[in-house]
Amino acid sequence: MPTRDRALFEVFGRLPLPMVRLGELPTPVQPLGPVQQALGSRSEAWVKRDDLSSDVYGGNKIRTLEVLFAEALAQGATHVYATGAFGSNHAVATLLHAPRVGLRPGALLFPQPPSLTALENLRVLASADADRLRLLHWSQLPFAVPYLRASRRLRGARPFVMVPGGATPRGALGYVSAALELAKQVAAGELPPPRAIVVGVGSTCTSAGLLVGLQIAARLGIGFAAPPRLVAVRVTPWPITSATLIVRLATRASALLESLTGDPRCRVSRAVLRANLEVDGTQLGRGYGRPTAAGREAIALFARVRNPRPLALDTTYSGKAAAALVARLRANAPGPWLFWSTKSTAPLPAHGASPSDPVLRGWMARAAGDGGPPTTVGR
Ligand SMILES: Cc1ncc(COP(=O)(O)O)c(C=O)c1O
Incomplete structure (x- = not known):
């Protein structure tokens, strides 16, 4: 479209x-x-x-993705990957919108300080049927991006990897x-x-x-x-x-x-x-x-x-x-x-089972104990 x-x-x-x-x-x-x-x-x-x-x-991020998804499709990509922190809005937007234009979504994710705001997003990212590569620290990105490209090509995919924030x-x-x-x-x-x-x-x-x-x-x-x-x-x-x-x-x-x-x-x-x-x-x-x-x-x-x-x-x-x-x-x-106003106010989809990845599970438990007042109000 x-x-x-x-x-x-x-x-x-x-x-x-x-x-x-x-x-x-x-x-x-x-x-x-x-x-x-x-x-x-x-x-x-x-x-x-x-x-x-x-x-x-x-x-x-919707406006950026309108251009970047078109670029991915023009290059014959089959998969589009977002790169971002555990609570990345760019990654959630990629995950939910890519299938609408015939692209399979994926995400390269690295930790950030735990918070309820980030947890809401990670719950969606962790439960959805997306190809995830989870890093231990953002400093691994220079190695992780070429690895992601090469490993997915070996599996027959044509990946388009976006830089953080597109x-x-x-x-x-x-x-x-x-x-x-x-x-x-x-x-x-x-x-x-x-x-x-x-x-x-x-x-x-x-x-x-x-x-x-x-x-x-x-x-x-x-x-x-x-x-x-x-x-x-x-x-x-x-x-x-x-x-x-x-x-x-x-x-x-x-x-x-x-x-x-x-x-x-x-x-x-x-x-x-x-x-x-x-x-x-x-x-x-x-x-x-x-x-x-x-x-x-x-x-x-x-x-x-x-x-x-x-x-x-x-x-x-x-x-x-x-x-x-x-x-x-x-x-x-x-x-x-x-x-x-840059943060989506659309309700997030219901999330599925918790991830099996122990690093994600540990982070999610800490984020759930953030303790402060609700981070998004008025939904
Ligand atoms: C809600 C929200 N506001 C603002 C920004 C900042 O936008 P940019 O990364 O284009 O500087 C982001 C980036 O992800 C975001 O998610």
């Missing part, structure tokens, strides 16, 4: 870029009134509901399209032009794509006179996530888009991209996957947004990003602000 029905194609016409349809796009935008009121903030705030991008499994220039084009989609919603009067956009950043794919797309929209005169500033909230320590890495991927995505469109306005310089990016490292806490008090507070606040589905955030990514926005709203920092 290839699709041309995406903002990128509406703006640039036919492009030599295959995409498959996984998401129900455009995702809605809505005011964050209940959050603003609870905080008594004078700053206006909105939300882009990418959590609603699919009823199968939503969130930000963070390639091609994968980022899904989020260039998302920025154009937002610009079209602004142009249609669905929301005011945001002054700044707040989003969680891990692999950098989402932020890099948005950074490029916002510039292009402004250059083409769609929605914004000036591009909104992007506030990327780090959930992994430097240098795993850094402004340099975001800008590097954005520059490569921009060059790729210029080559696909032949339009020089798609080429955005490193300096221009950097000037529009703010990396906020204040919400990381004790590290990746470790819940913070500010994140939990933001989760409770955002659960006040209830339609069309409760805005349930997670402690690893979106709760920390929301906490960065809460701090700005408390300070009445001038808006309008836009929160990019």
Whole structure:
């Protein structure tokens, strides 16, 4: 099921870029009134509901997978593998969506700090009929990826292995399209032009794509006179996530888009991209996957947004990003602000029996004892 029905194609016409349809796009935008009121903030705030991008499994990774699955199919792949931590949303999205386009899913997984948020995902990943390779540590990846490719080829499969988060220039084009989609919603009067956009950043794919797309929209005169500033909230320590890495991927995505469109306005310089990016490292806490008090507070606040589905955030990514926005709203920092909601709010499928792998079982037992308040609320 290839699709041309995406903002990128509406703006640039036919492009030599295959995409498959996984998401129900455009995702809605809505005011964050209940959050603003609870905080008594004078700053206006909105939300882009990418959590609603699919009823199968939503969130930000759907847009990246629309491009990467198409790339896998074009290369004749039979299997597509996600690479990520035990609680990876990218891996869950791959597992649930790949069969819809005729690909067999798999995952290369490595441990992360135990949490209830991650446990919800691992329960699905561990019980589903996917080809899993479980590592003891992420540092094994450089050896594990070639091993996975070679061993699966020997079994007659044609594997396509994605890098963590799908963070390639091609994968980022899904989020260039998302920025154009937002610009079209602004142009249609669905929301005011945001002054700044707040989003969680891990692999950098989402932020890099948005950074490029916002510039292009402004250059083409769609929605914004000036591009909104992007506030990327780090959930992994430097240098795993850094402004340099975001800008590097954005520059490569921009060059790729210029080559696909032949339009020089798609080429955005490193300096221009950097000037529009703010990396906020204040919400990381004790590290990746470790819940913070500010994140939990933001989760409770955002659960006040209830339609069309409760805005349930997670402690690893979106709760920390929301906490960065809460701090700005408390300070009445001038808006309008836009929160990019990246964690799926679609109900997860029921999971089957526990895995036999003792490492996974031990990790799951520790995660179940996380002890904090629920990490996703309002389901
Ligand atoms: C819910 C959620 N939000 C934000 C991100 C960050 O996106 P990226 O990895 O593209 O930087 C991720 C990454 O997996 C995610 O799962």
